[in-house]
Amino acid sequence: MTEVLDTIGQRVTRLEGKDKASGRAQYTDDMTLPGMLYGAITGSPHAHARILSYDISAALEVPGVKAIITGDDYDWFRSGGHVKDETLLAKGKVRYIGEPVAAVAARTQKAAEEAARLIQVEYEELEAVLSIDDAMNPDLPIIHEEFSTYQMKVTDLEVSGNECWATSAEEGDIDAAWAECDAVVEETFETQAQHHLYLEPASALVDVDANGKVTIWGPNQGVHFIQTRVADYLGLPLTKVRAISPTVGGGFGGRAGPHVQPITAALALKTGKPVKITLSRAMDFETCRSRHPSRVRMKIGAKKDGTFVAQEAELLFDGGSFMDETPAVASFGLMMARGPYRIPNFRGSARAFYTNKLRAGSFRGFGNPQTTIARECLIDRLAQALDLSPMAVRQKNAMVAGDKWLGGQEVPACGFAQCLEEVKKAADLDKAQLPPPAPGKKRGFGFSGFAHISSFLASGASVQLREDGTITMNTGGIEIGQGASTILAQICAEALKLPIEDINITEPDTDTTPYNYKSVGSRTTYTTGRAVKAAAEDVADQIIEHAAAMLDCDPAQLTLISGGQVGVKADVTDSPLVNRTITFKEASLRAHYGVGGPIIGTHTFVFDGPPFDREGSKMKAVVFGNMGAYIYGVQGAAVDVDEVTGQVEVVKAWAAADVGRAINPTNIEGQIQGGFAQGMGYALFEEMVWDNGRLVNPTLMEYKVPGVKEVPKVQTIIVEDPEPGGPFGAKGVGEPAMVGVAPAIANAIDDAIGDRPNSLPMTPEKVLDVLDPS
Amino acid sequence: MSDTLTYDLNVNGEIETITAPAEETLLTVLRERLHLTGAKRGCDQGVCGTCTVLIDGEPVRGCLTIAALCEGVEITTIEGLATPEALDIVQQSFVDTGGIQCGFCSSGMILTVSSILKSNPEAGEAEIREGISGNICRCTGYEKIIDAAVLAAQQINGAAR
Ligand code: FES
Ligand code: FES
Numbered sequence: 001m002t003e004v005l006d007t008i009g010q011r012v013t014r015l016e017g018k019d020k021a022s023g024r025a026q027y028t029d030d031m032t033l034p035g036m037l038y039g040a041i042t043g044s045p046h047a048h049a050r051i052l053s054y055d056i057s058a059a060l061e062v063p064g065v066k067a068i069i070t071g072d073d074y075d076w077f078r079s080g081g082h083v084k085d086e087t088l089l090a091k092g093k094v095r096y097i098g099e100p101v102a103a104v105a106a107r108t109q110k111a112a113e114e115a116a117r118l119i120q121v122e123y124e125e126l127e128a129v130l131s132i133d134d135a136m137n138p139d140l141p142i143i144h145e146e147f148s149t150y151q152m153k154v155t156d157l158e159v160s161g162n163e164c165w166a167t168s169a170e171e172g173d174i175d176a177a178w179a180e181c182d183a184v185v186e187e188t189f190e191t192q193a194q195h196h197l198y199l200e201p202a203s204a205l206v207d208v209d210a211n212g213k214v215t216i217w218g219p220n221q222g223v224h225f226i227q228t229r230v231a232d233y234l235g236l237p238l239t240k241v242r243a244i245s246p247t248v249g250g251g252f253g254g255r256a257g258p259h260v261q262p263i264t265a266a267l268a269l270k271t272g273k274p275v276k277i278t279l280s281r282a283m284d285f286e287t288c289r290s291r292h293p294s295r296v297r298m299k300i301g302a303k304k305d306g307t308f309v310a311q312e313a314e315l316l317f318d319g320g321s322f323m324d325e326t327p328a329v330a331s332f333g334l335m336m337a338r339g340p341y342r343i344p345n346f347r348g349s350a351r352a353f354y355t356n357k358l359r360a361g362s363f364r365g366f367g368n369p370q371t372t373i374a375r376e377c378l379i380d381r382l383a384q385a386l387d388l389s390p391m392a393v394r395q396k397n398a399m400v401a402g403d404k405w406l407g408g409q410e411v412p413a414c415g416f417a418q419c420l421e422e423v424k425k426a427a428d429l430d431k432a433q434l435p436p437p438a439p440g441k442k443r444g445f446g447f448s449g450f451a452h453i454s455s456f457l458a459s460g461a462s463v464q465l466r467e468d469g470t471i472t473m474n475t476g477g478i479e480i481g482q483g484a485s486t487i488l489a490q491i492c493a494e495a496l497k498l499p500i501e502d503i504n505i506t507e508p509d510t511d512t513t514p515y516n517y518k519s520v521g522s523r524t525t526y527t528t529g530r531a532v533k534a535a536a537e538d539v540a541d542q543i544i545e546h547a548a549a550m551l552d553c554d555p556a557q558l559t560l561i562s563g564g565q566v567g568v569k570a571d572v573t574d575s576p577l578v579n580r581t582i583t584f585k586e587a588s589l590r591a592h593y594g595v596g597g598p599i600i601g602t603h604t605f606v607f608d609g610p611p612f613d614r615e616g617s618k619m620k621a622v623v624f625g626n627m628g629a630y631i632y633g634v635q636g637a638a639v640d641v642d643e644v645t646g647q648v649e650v651v652k653a654w655a656a657a658d659v660g661r662a663i664n665p666t667n668i669e670g671q672i673q674g675g676f677a678q679g680m681g682y683a684l685f686e687e688m689v690w691d692n693g694r695l696v697n698p699t700l701m702e703y704k705v706p707g708v709k710e711v712p713k714v715q716t717i718i719v720e721d722p723e724p725g726g727p728f729g730a731k732g733v734g735e736p737a738m739v740g741v742a743p744a745i746a747n748a749i750d751d752a753i754g755d756r757p758n759s760l761p762m763t764p765e766k767v768l769d770v771l772d773p774s
Numbered sequence: 775m776s777d778t779l780t781y782d783l784n785v786n787g788e789i790e791t792i793t794a795p796a797e798e799t800l801l802t803v804l805r806e807r808l809h810l811t812g813a814k815r816g817c818d819q820g821v822c823g824t825c826t827v828l829i830d831g832e833p834v835r836g837c838l839t840i841a842a843l844c845e846g847v848e849i850t851t852i853e854g855l856a857t858p859e860a861l862d863i864v865q866q867s868f869v870d871t872g873g874i875q876c877g878f879c880s881s882g883m884i885l886t887v888s889s890i891l892k893s894n895p896e897a898g899e900a901e902i903r904e905g906i907s908g909n910i911c912r913c914t915g916y917e918k919i920i921d922a923a924v925l926a927a928q929q930i931n932g933a934a935r
Contacts, residue, residue, distance in 0.1 A: 249876045
């Protein structure tokens with residue numbers, strides 16, 4: 001029995017919902033400052049070229065132009081997520097089409113754009129490296145000649161040429177294990193670049209004070225990370241950079257690093273005035289980041305009864321022109337390759353490469369979708385080879401609490417088996433009830449297991465009791481639409497037994513907000529939430545101390561009562577204290593004006609799960625020391641495949657996720673449904689296409705995302721197997737909500753027509769190809 | 775240089791006199807001259823629907839509409855729906871059902887749903903899906919947006935009875 005709580009588990013409506021519904025919420029481009037200038041960026045026309053010279057004379061003639069910056073204006077300050085390989089503007093060399101080479105600040109948007117067009121740059125073109133195969137070709141030029149001088153966090157990296165990351169892990173005795181298998185399947189899968197397509201294009205507004213301190217607003221997933229990166233780019237101390245989070249129009253990992261903030265900040269510093277840059281949709285597509293394209297070779301072997309014996313995984317990631325989060329994506333993809341299954345013998349490697357395309361970076365799933373498609377499609381193949389049901393094979397091998405993750409960490413809780421069971425039940429019911437497919441179409445059902453993490457690195461929180469007994473809570477959890485603010489406020493409210501209305505949350509601001517790594521990796525609920533809960537409990541303890549002094553009793557006799565009061569515990573019956581209460585307001589007034597000082601609770605921690613067993617699991621160049629609070633789930637899809645056109649329609653979907661404890665079911669369902677839609681676009685049609693280094697579909701007209709007519713009903717099933725250490729047992733769900741979608745759809749296509757493409761997106765052409773290989 | 779025109783617009787019941795280049799879009803006029811920033815610029819190409827406003831009750835794309843041609847019509851933006859005290863029924867149902875996540879599509883979605891329900895208060899799920907099919911939402915998977923519209927329809931019909 002889970003404990004009944006006041007606020008946790010309730011469908012509390014989104015705290016900023018009214019602001020958003022009424023059009024009042026301020027996104028970055030909605031803001032203007034007095035005297036503000038507008039910025040524009042000149043992009044590289046070449047995928048790979050040396051910069052010979054700049055001519056800005058014509059651009060300077062445009063009326064209203066206030067400043068122009070080029071790579072010549074800056075020293076070699078480099079910035080980066082794991083490896084410092086990017087400069088503010090291209091310096092010496094350009095590495096992808098669209099890469100910013102110069103920027104303008106002017107009094108009007110029009111003038112800025114006109115001047116940006118008039119900036120002349122002389123280039124010497126170099127041969128471009130446009131794919132993983134190109135990157136492995138030693139005859140093609142090196143994209144980052146100074147790679148060996150770049151600062152990075154790991155010491156055991158062994159790469160050469162255009163390879164930028166190489167990581168590996170091994171458990172058991174893989175070479176011997178294959179002989180024990182009754183069936184072995186092996187295939188190679190290719191996946192594409194996907195764009196986040198957050199609906200708010202990249203934008204930044206930067207103000208600057210007389211001391212040269214910049215204040216930055218922009219869509220982001222972590223103010224501290226943006227602050228640090230901008231400081232790196234500009235060679236500034238953190239005291240001179242302040243980042244604030246306005247309303248953010250979607251993230252999905254796309255705002256996990258900076259976009260136009262550094263250039264906007266440079267222009268503000270140069271002009272001494274506020275500057276705003278908002279990218280057009282096309283420039284956002286061309287210059288922000290994408291999901292890593294990949295090629296994954298995988299091999300899995302099992303015994304007759306379906307018991308998994310061995311798995312081998314070889315992952316290749318196309319990282320694009322700069323590393324950004326590539327080291328973490330490669331490491332994480334590798335650590336997720338085995339998924340939530342018991343496979344005693346494992347060998348895996350992940351390599352990543354520089355290419356002359358847009359940087360690939362953080363994107364919902366983070367290397368996990370690329371490996372999950374391979375593993376889950378192969379599980380179905382293995383089941384076919386052994387004449388078993390794919391669902392039964394998953395159930396047979398599902399990990400349970402006490403099993404170890406790849407890397408040797410024991411998982412303390414695991415609701416995966418229950419997720420499998422629930423999705424199976426729901427799908428079986430629907431199988432009988434769905435109307436039959438139209439003539440000429442074939443129906444198929446497919447499933448995928450998945451897992452993800454919800455904690456790593458550090459978070460802090462502060463919770464302050466105000467004079468009237470209400471709370472002001474301050475965290476760096478960024479509300480990107482996933483519901484972070486509401487969930488964190490619910491955690492705080494629950495810990496203090498207050499109504500949600502009594503929690504005021506502040507906007508994340510590096511000047512005042514306790515450190516938070518980022519709102520990424522589904523880590524906010526577990527990680528920031530845990531900091532909030534402990535900070536709120538610190539406040540509760542202090543309130544009880546005051547109440548005890550006021551009632552002249554032992555604090556151990558007291559407890560919080562719902563609604564902002566302290567009373568005696570139920571087991572204290574024979575004392576004059578019974579029925580006496582102290583309100584939070586009374587305690588707070590005593591603290592503010594009498595004894596002790598204002599009540600502020602704080603908590604910070606860095607994820608404290610067990611470290612990876614690097615030696616035992618033969619891990620090399622894995623960027624995580626530890627990670628955890630694993631999330632488990634299952635996705636399923638029913639599809640109708642048109643045998644003439646190859647068109648795939650998803651007619652129904654099911655998705656179960658073990659979230660530990662559901663803090664806000666509405667938010668969880670929203671994540672699962674939205675994640676399904678994004679995963680479906682990835683599965684069937686979304687793809688950024690480059691031709692000779694030029695992105696050919698950088699608009700919403702050409703890059704199609706799922707509309708309301710394509711997305712099926714997604715039946716959501718919330719499984720709660722409390723996570724020890726999670727706030728009230730809770731953990732995240734946002735990222736994995738898309739991870740199993742493509743394999744579920746692929747397996748459903750296979751079930752319908754007897755085969756499926758092994759490359760994403762599974763377009764009608766590719767489906768027709770497998771239908772009729774001639 | 776383009777010609778500058780001066781004209782009157784009726785926005786949310788207020789008459790606003792605009793002086794702007796002849797080709798300026800309604801979205802730009804609303805956002806940059808009138809500071810009504812509820813309408814968003816998601817694509818500037820007529821695809822996403824974040825710039826939706828109502829003209830005489832019908833949803834139009836602000837990014838494709840020339841402002842100077844809007845004289846004499848009634849323009850309603852998201853800012854025109856709520857009173858200072860309360861959201862209108864459609865707005866409130868979006869909040870209540872979870873039809874809003876990042877909110878960037880919400881102005882356009884809410885105005886589109888308002889217009890659907892105004893012209894067809896009996897609209898069911900199929901009509902709602904059809905009606906919002908020109909608006910993209912990247913966050914919700916649409917399900918809770920449809921729930922919001924259905925809830926609003928029930929409330930409007932309930933109130934009318
Ligand atoms: S901004 Fe007008 S439709 Fe996208
Ligand atoms: S709520 Fe984010 S785009 Fe719809």
